[in-house]
Amino acid sequence: MNYSTIKTAIACSLVAALGLAETAQAQEPTVFGGRSQYRTWTIGVNGGFTTPSVLVGGSNSFGKEVGFGEYKLREYYGISLRKQFSSWFGLEGNINRGRIFAHNEEGLKTTIDPWNAPGLPANLDYESAETSVQYSASLNGVFQLATIDFLRRENAVNFYASVGLGLLAYNPVLYTDADGSTGEWNNKGNWGADSQNAGDNDFKKATNIPVGVGIKFKLSDRVALNLGYTMNFVDDKTLYGPVNKGVNDNFSYTYGGLEFSLGSSSKPDLTWHNPVSTLYDELKDPSLRNELEALKQRVTTLEGLVDELGRDSDGDGVSDKFDKCPNTPAGTQVDGAGCPIKFPEPEVAESATYSNIQFEFDSSVLKTESYSTLDRLSSDLRESGASVTLDGHASAEGTEAYNMNLSRDRANSVKQYLVNSGVDANKVMVNALGESAPIASNATEEGRVLNRRVEIKK
Known part of the structure; x- marks a missing residue:
């Protein structure tokens, strides 16, 4: 050569x-x-x-x-x-x-x-x-x-x-x-x-x-x-x-x-x-392994829910699993619970009822500790048929445009979780606020951790 x-x-x-x-x-x-x-x-x-x-x-x-x-x-x-x-x-x-x-x-x-x-x-x-x-x-x-x-x-x-x-x-x-x-x-x-x-x-x-x-x-x-x-x-x-x-x-x-x-x-x-x-930590560390097992269990549960969500006997757009008024006549306008709408839709309680959903740096992946809050929110929304607004936020690292997209991804992650659990997607609104509305100083890591969040509002 x-x-x-x-x-x-x-x-x-x-x-x-x-x-x-x-x-x-x-x-x-x-x-x-x-x-x-x-x-x-x-x-x-x-x-x-x-x-x-x-x-x-x-x-x-x-x-x-x-x-x-x-x-x-x-x-x-x-x-x-x-x-x-x-x-x-x-x-x-x-x-x-x-x-x-x-x-x-x-x-x-x-x-x-x-x-x-x-x-x-x-x-x-x-x-x-x-x-x-x-x-x-x-x-x-x-x-x-x-x-x-x-x-x-x-x-x-x-x-x-x-x-x-x-x-x-x-x-x-x-x-x-x-x-x-x-x-x-x-x-x-x-x-x-x-x-x-x-x-x-x-x-x-x-x-x-x-x-x-x-x-x-x-x-x-x-x-x-x-x-x-x-x-x-x-x-x-x-x-x-x-x-x-x-x-x-x-x-x-x-x-x-x-x-x-x-x-x-x-x-x-x-x-x-x-x-x-x-990779070794993921496989061997006890706390991470327990978290992984919890995630696997939730995936299994969600897979079963997906199968049930595919059944809608009365064709009103609400699956049988969450339909509280089965056999609704065709063409009837129903709420998120599958019941005919007779009164103005109630609203979700004040945002203080639900804690903020926190995220890791540069991530839109939900933490496992957020699931309990989101499960409670999902249950309330499905029972009341109310609407909710999700405000996504980011800390000040990176460009404004990047943080705006990141805050939107975080809010959409929360919305997707709610929709997967049976909440009507039309009842969930998403706002992206980027780094424009901090609740703590971005000069410290403690403040930046608090600013990486999604706020739940009526």
Whole structure:
């Protein structure tokens, strides 16, 4: 497989991974939350050293016979910016610069290729090379692989792998000795218009494929320690100068750094979110398990009610289960109980009779503790045939338009519950007030909790 095929495969893989992350996030159950509930941007700084080799093998123009302990390390450093799309995948941009030093074992020589360096005498030998990297820019897919303590709600240690595509601007300098002090041949100016490598007079550019692994340690809610190793496969044979060699060059970068989570302090970081722990809680935590069993029981009851609601013997629009006046003549206008309307419809008692229906942050899902209030309201409405108004509200996080839609969804959740229990849908009106009518301060979490509500009014 040639280098162009590898680049195409990696680009397609990143696009596919991004699409899968978006699809998984869109289909993620409510218990895991949506991406809007998390911080998803991270900025990082890193620094370390380079070596003219990679773990998976291959050879360079220099250092073919040199062990790790004999490498002369050089500094390398950079910054990164990452967008996390799910708990396992993110896209990260990296910019680095620094130096790479390579040398032969004593007595070995590397020969300049005059075809790649016009004007130089043939068979000119060198023992070492130092390459200055003006910049290395890449876009990488970062895949979080595992965590040490997978039962914690938020991970503390994450293992990851990354792969991407990049652009490298570099300038090699060659030396006749092994320590890089004498016999200098500087590449600058040799990529000009009169050479075969025409383009940039100071730095040559080439694409590269960075492939890395690493481990992250969560130091605080905002800061993480990042340790990693990246292999860079360069699509060029002149990273260490215009030498006689038939394969592309490579180098590795070993580093440590810090990452800083960006965004609202009221939201957790998606990088450290652990859906495995959330699933474990759902299955093993006694209180959550009891709540789940209660929900299952209510679903079973509602399924039975649906079957009964399908029967309407007298055709008056009220099911037999709730019809208090069976066999009503056809065409008779009836109330919610199936009885002929003779008097003005009574109204529901003052709203103080019913407590507000509360909701979790950014959610329109009913809590189980609301069921008793709603069951009592449903019974009263069915007996009286009265109408009720549901005012939906939201706290002040997010935009006004978003909160308006959220408040409407909350009010409709309450209405749907009442209708499913037998209340006439025409007797239930819904108002969406968004964040416009708080009953407590939105400056504190306690106040925001009270503002996420539906009020029951006559």
